Amino acid sequence: MARPRKPLLSRDRIVGAAGALVDSEGLEAVSTRRLAAELGVSGPSLYNHFRTKDEILEAVADAVSAKVDLSMFEEGDPRDWREALHDWALSYRAALTAHPHIVPVLARGPGRRPAGLKVADAVFGAMTRAGWPPAQATHIGALMRYFITGSALGSFARGFVDDRTAYDPADYPHLQQAHLLADHQEKVDEGAFGTGLRALLDGLGCQYEAGGYRKA
Structure with missing residues (x-):
């Protein structure tokens, strides 16, 4: 029998299926048995690509991190550090709110996840280029x-x-009026995020001016 042109499994297929399960049913829905059934393969075949279920969830989290826009942190981008943080925060939150069930995994930090580490590297690099001392840049990230x-x-x-x-x-x-809040969930939560983000950036701006930091 001729081999199929495409392999039955790939890391991307597994991550896609796991991500769909997390989105629809939550983290607890993911198991190697369930994933194998969803993909139409035997359970042990998953281990050719991932050693554990946790590794699969880490890969799902990294796929979400990869959706975050980092263009504002590239050298040559005209946005200053405050604008960059603002636009990045909106992109980051949009990625997380589109996949809320994976947030607890992302909240643990980037670990060894490539896309997550690129996010951390981009933020730190942009802040130090703007003149923030390394320790403060770490705190900001x-x-x-x-x-x-x-x-x-x-x-x-x-x-x-x-x-x-x-x-x-x-x-x-x-x-x-509290019973009305649930009907206006998106407006309330986005308004709260915007208010907090402005306050946070205003506070950092005051620290920046008080510290006499300037772009290198």
Whole structure:
């Protein structure tokens, strides 16, 4: 029997199938048995590409990191460091909110993931080129990751139920409109992210001026 022109399995196929499962059902849905069934192969054949389920999830997380725009950090880009951080934060959050179930894996840090390491390298390089001392550049990268991944881990608006009776004015006199928040989840959460991002960048701008840092 002639060999098929394309192999039944590849890393990309496995990552794609695992990513689809994570998106639709969450991290717990991923197992080698389930993936093998989805791909129409035997379970052991997955181990020719990945040693463990955790390695597969790491690869799924890295595929999401690879979707983040880093063009604003390239040398020669006209955006200053504040504009670059702002535009990158929006791109990063968009990637995470499109794949919220993988965020807990991403929140652990880049580890050995190539795309994740490229993100960290790009941010650090851009901040040091802008004149930030290396230690401060490291802090900025960490701060931005905490803020962005934290915002994608859950929804403030969805934390309230669509039931007016849950918020008795005798107990919660300032939550009389809280039952409406869930219906405006996207607007509330995006507004909160934008407010926080502006405040964060304004604060960093004050530190930058006070420290007398300038682009090298």
